[in-house]
Amino acid sequence: MxxxxxxxxxxxxxxxxxxxxxxxxEGSVTLRDAVRDLLSxxxxxxxxxxxxxNYIDSSGIGELVxxxxxVKNSGGELKLLHLTKKVKDLLQITKxxxxxxxxxxxxxxxxxxxx
Amino acid sequence: xxxxxxxxPPDKTSLALEQQVVRLQALLEASRLVHSTIELPRVLQQAAxxxxxxxxxxxxxxxxxxxxxxxxxxxxxxRDCAECPRFPLLARDGSVLSELIVVPPGGRxxxxxxxxxxxxxxxxxxxxxxxxxxxxxxxxxxxxARDLDAAxxxxxxxxxxxxxxVKGYTLAARSNACYEVGGDYLDVVVEQDGSILIVVADVxxxxxxxxxxCTSFRSAFRALARQSLTLKELAARLSQQHWEEGEENRxxxxxxxxVRLDAGSGELEMVNAGHNPVFLITPKETRTVDASGTxxxxxxGMRYATERIxxxxxxxxxxxxxxxxxxxxxxxxxxxDRLMEAFAETGQAPAEEVLTSVWSxxxxxxxxxxxxxxxxxxxLCRTEMGHA
Numbered sequence: 403m404x405x406x407x408x409x410x411x412x413x414x415x416x417x418x419x420x421x422x423x424x425x426x427x428e429g430s431v432t433l434r435d436a437v438r439d440l441l442s443x444x445x446x447x448x449x450x451x452x453x454x455x456n457y458i459d460s461s462g463i464g465e466l467v468x469x470x471x472x473v474k475n476s477g478g479e480l481k482l483l484h485l486t487k488k489v490k491d492l493l494q495i496t497k498x499x500x501x502x503x504x505x506x507x508x509x510x511x512x513x514x515x516x517x
Numbered sequence: 518x519x520x521x522x523x524x525x526p527p528d529k530t531s532l533a534l535e536q537q538v539v540r541l542q543a544l545l546e547a548s549r550l551v552h553s554t555i556e557l558p559r560v561l562q563q564a565a566x567x568x569x570x571x572x573x574x575x576x577x578x579x580x581x582x583x584x585x586x587x588x589x590x591x592x593x594x595x596r597d598c599a600e601c602p603r604f605p606l607l608a609r610d611g612s613v614l615s616e617l618i619v620v621p622p623g624g625r626x627x628x629x630x631x632x633x634x635x636x637x638x639x640x641x642x643x644x645x646x647x648x649x650x651x652x653x654x655x656x657x658x659x660x661x662a663r664d665l666d667a668a669x670x671x672x673x674x675x676x677x678x679x680x681x682x683v684k685g686y687t688l689a690a691r692s693n694a695c696y697e698v699g700g701d702y703l704d705v706v707v708e709q710d711g712s713i714l715i716v717v718a719d720v721x722x723x724x725x726x727x728x729x730x731c732t733s734f735r736s737a738f739r740a741l742a743r744q745s746l747t748l749k750e751l752a753a754r755l756s757q758q759h760w761e762e763g764e765e766n767r768x769x770x771x772x773x774x775x776v777r778l779d780a781g782s783g784e785l786e787m788v789n790a791g792h793n794p795v796f797l798i799t800p801k802e803t804r805t806v807d808a809s810g811t812x813x814x815x816x817x818g819m820r821y822a823t824e825r826i827x828x829x830x831x832x833x834x835x836x837x838x839x840x841x842x843x844x845x846x847x848x849x850x851x852x853x854d855r856l857m858e859a860f861a862e863t864g865q866a867p868a869e870e871v872l873t874s875v876w877s878x879x880x881x882x883x884x885x886x887x888x889x890x891x892x893x894x895x896x897l898c899r900t901e902m903g904h905a
Contacts, residue, residue: 426722460721460839464768467815496772496791497808501816 405429407436415447415512416440421454424462437469446478447515453484463492470502483511543571544634548641557649558582561615564642568619572631576620589620602627604639608647615646665697672698672728675735677705681713683780685900689868692893699891700727701838702734706742713780714742717836717895718773730769748775748788749821752813756790759814770815774836783899785826793839794853796860799832803861831901835860840892844883851882868896
């Protein structure tokens with residue numbers, strides 16, 4: 403199963419509920435397009451909910467970073483919510499855990515975006 | 518069979534039968550002709566020619582690729598001729614390969630016989646066309662396979678062919694690509710002052726694209742390795758260069774572990790750039806050397822920290838890529854804890870035996886299943902005092 407996502411707005415923040423795999427050629431392109439789409443509509447506060455992402459490979463990690471820098475360069479913020487063990491492990495190995503703003507609570511995550 | 522030589526004058530039924538036989542023979546001959554070639558344009562040319570000659574049409578054409586025989590008016594060529602008789606060529610999976618369009622003289626309607634014949638012709642042409650397309654794919658596949666084979670030879674020739682011999686130490690390396698070529702990289706360079714520079718790296722992704730990035734990483738690494746830089750400076754420069762190559766390169770970032778051995782003093786200098794923890798066992802401790810920064814080429818301006826480690830006699834080091842931890846037994850991952858155990862179990866074996874033992878543990882775990890990722894490791898061991 404490749405990746406699926408739903409977008410919802412909570413207090414001006416776009417929450418992307420991702421599910422499935424973020425891997426080379428599958429989820430990674432879906433994620434890229436979803437983020438580009440939001441940015442083109444002027445939406446640059448993005449919270450990626452990774453609770454149902456059961457697998458991510460090195461290309462998927464690359465895509466997360468690429469989304470992070472794209473949003474940052476457009477003056478916005480991208481944060482991560484509810485990491486699964488696999489994703490958390492990979493972010494720790496690659497020292498990216500300190501680069502991303504990682505949250506465990508949705509309400510706190512939403513209110514952490516600068517208004 | 519010569520039907521006209523029949524002894525009795527033919528009645529209506531036998532006349533109809535005779536016609537039927539002649540038509541079937543014509544279709545059989547048409548079939549033989551369209552199957553006589555394996556090139557798609559020629560298959561279609563042959564079929565269009567048969568439609569025109571056999572049924573005395575003004576013209577016939579195929580839509581894809583465009584093949585025309587006889588006179589086909591412009592409006593038909595532009596494909597907006599809705600009333601022209603069309604016969605789709607269907608592939609085995611039901612998709613439309615092309616369409617046969619015929620132009621009857623004076624725009625008249627086709628007879629039942631003509632429609633039957635053209636349907637039969639379209640069926641036979643579809644089979645021949647699909648075979649031709651498959652044949653073309655096979656030819657292209659063979660060319661790609663030769664290309665990949667050559668690429669594999671080059672990638673293998675870029676691996677260190679001989680390990681430097683350093684008194685009091687053993688050093689061994691192993692790299693197995695999952696596909697023909699891979700995104701793992703290892704190198705061992707003897708520097709001007711005699712120290713040994715070792716790198717194990719993993720480009721994000723697998724296959725040819727990652728292998729291309731690998732060779733570019735190798736060139737950058739080898740060029741910088743000559744400049745006697747500190748390891749953290751080497752890693753920072755490599756990372757910045759890689760990042761500046763653009764977005765595609767940034768996605769194909771490189772996790773890497775660098776080690777510099779000063780054999781005389783028995784000291785190691787290490788930088789881990791977003792790579793799997795390096796395993797270190799010394800007589801005093803068992804520990805990992807974790808990343809001090811993100812992978813090479815992922816973020817601009819990344820800085821790394823160098824760790825200096827004492828590597829007394831009896832110490833051992835294992836650098837590896839995630840292909841070694843991501844070996845599976847059904848859904849269960851081998852993981853880094855088991856890898857550390859397998860490494861620790863090798864005792865005071867020389868480096869080559871360490872790798873052989875680790876590989877055989879991995880194979881036992883996976884039940885000798887085909888590998889799903891590139892697997893690369895380097896082992897460095899310092900022999901115990903008194904063992905040369």
